[in-house]
Amino acid sequence: MLRRASFWVGNSNTAETVYAYVNYEPKDNEYLKDVKGCATYTEIKEWIMSEYGLKVSSLYVAQIKDKCGLEKRLNYNVGDNKSRVPKCPPEKEKVIMEAFRHFNMI
Numbered sequence: 001m002l003r004r005a006s007f008w009v010g011n012s013n014t015a016e017t018v019y020a021y022v023n024y025e026p027k028d029n030e031y032l033k034d035v036k037g038c039a040t041y042t043e044i045k046e047w048i049m050s051e052y053g054l055k056v057s058s059l060y061v062a063q064i065k066d067k068c069g070l071e072k073r074l075n076y077n078v079g080d081n082k083s084r085v086p087k088c089p090p091e092k093e094k095v096i097m098e099a100f101r102h103f104n105m106i
Contacts, residue, residue: 039103041073047102052095060088064096068106 039047041058048056065072079085088096100106 039099039105044096044099044103047099048095051098054092054095056092056096059086060092061096063088064093064100068097068100070100070105 041061044061045056045058048054062072062075097106
């Protein structure tokens with residue numbers, strides 16, 4: 001994604017604005033950071049680790065988001081449907097649901 005950035009060059013008598021295009025890709029939905037009810041996958045996983053001491057994968061978070069009908073981030077790493085996808089265990093599902101409640105997502 002290209003974003004335009006402007007730079008001011010010169011002194012007050014010769015004010016010129018120079019435009020440059022910067023290749024910028026937001027990391028892990030950082031543009032949603034301040035939106036109420038939205039937490040990044042990393043924030044969810046860190047909260048679960050601090051509260052429950054459990055490590056959950058982004059796959060499990062995405063599976064539970066599917067169950068709840070929540071919007072997921074775009075996945076560029078799509079498989080060819082030849083391998084088996086592990087299912088989220090019930091104990092981790094409960095913890096992920098608690099994280100969603102904590103972040104006001106559900």
